[in-house]
Amino acid sequence: MDIEDLEPRNKKPKPRDLDSLGIDQLEEYLAELQAEAARVQAKIDSKKSYLSGADSFFKS
Template identity: 50%
Template sequence: MAFDLEDLDPRNKRTKPVNLDDMSVDALKEYVDALKAEIERVEAKIKAKQSHASAAAAFFKR
């Protein structure tokens, strides 16, 4: 069975907030785009994990 190394990371790991005061408008827009891309990546991972969990639940309900 394969596993994801990211699953071994502590669940409570928090990153420091980025200092927005020092960023230009263009830099802030780029930062927003990067955050949106990260949100899409996380949402895709959530959907994949939910799909796997649903498939496992359906398999074991037989």
């Protein structure tokens, strides 16, 4: 058995070191995070809408 088999498969990424970034880089990074958060929220809304539609179909 390999030692890698014992480690968790989905490791969370380490937080980015913000101390080494300048203001412009921090603002760019924040914009990237906000865009990703919006993308995730859109997917959540889409899945909720799909489930709601399926629920109403089967309750009829």
